[in-house]
Amino acid sequence: MEQTLSDQVALVTGANRGIGRQISISLATAGATVVASARNPATLDSVAQEIDQLGGQCTCVQLDVTEESMTSSVVEEIVAQHGQLNLLVNNAGIGAGSQYPWDLPVDEWWAVQEVNVRGAYLCSQAAMRQMVKQKSGRIIDVGSLIGANPNPNAAPYAVSKAALFRWNSCLADAAKEFGVSVFIISPGLVATDMTDQPQFADIPDDQWVPIEKSGELVVALASGKADKLAGRFIHALDDLDELIANAEEITSKNLQALTLNMYNPLL
16 A cells, blocks of 8 residues: 555554454555554554554554543643644444343443543544644544434444534534544444344345455545545445545535435524
8 A cells, every 4th residue: 555644643542453453554554653542452462463564653552532531641642752643533432232222221321422422522622632733633433324324223322423423523614724624434334343243144245345445445534635525424435536526516515414304494
């Protein structure tokens, strides 16, 4: 892969497995200095080893995204060591589900919101403090189409991703004046430990998305080529060049966004 990100420092949350791991590897392969984070830093060893074997640069840090003091200190440490933070990828996330959406214990339901919503907020808050000073940066939230569609078997996860949609659009609008571009992406249905569940067993092979697509999309967004699409939702299977070419229409018609379609619009 071309070294398009050799001047960038990237923080990836939930980098120890699945999509976060692949994003970290793809960023490092593209030349970025990657700070891979997870609650248990020991689980990051294999990621760092693979990146090292590929000739990339990676450091590993412990980060519980729900802890405000940790998110702040990790960003401060990155800036102290590297002088900048160019990219934040909010990938850390958990799921929970039950047969009926009212059956799940409230603590399990709320834990999903804590990681998937509070975590993205705290990491973005810490990153924005630095990016505002730099007058540059990019934040990418790993979302899901489930946030735009009801799924009673995974209600807490769907609610968290819907909240992430709206938070992302709010942040994107506010961050533009400071030179920061914010995106939300969907990796699609990817074979990871999170999808190694009975409810996914009968899904046809052609509906699964190669995990490498997530890494490729993040690298492309990190390069700045799609900054005109800041605040928009982008799927791993989207033709990014086509979206970029039609960015003006997409923005003016509020496409690639979570909206409420009303029979009698009030506004």
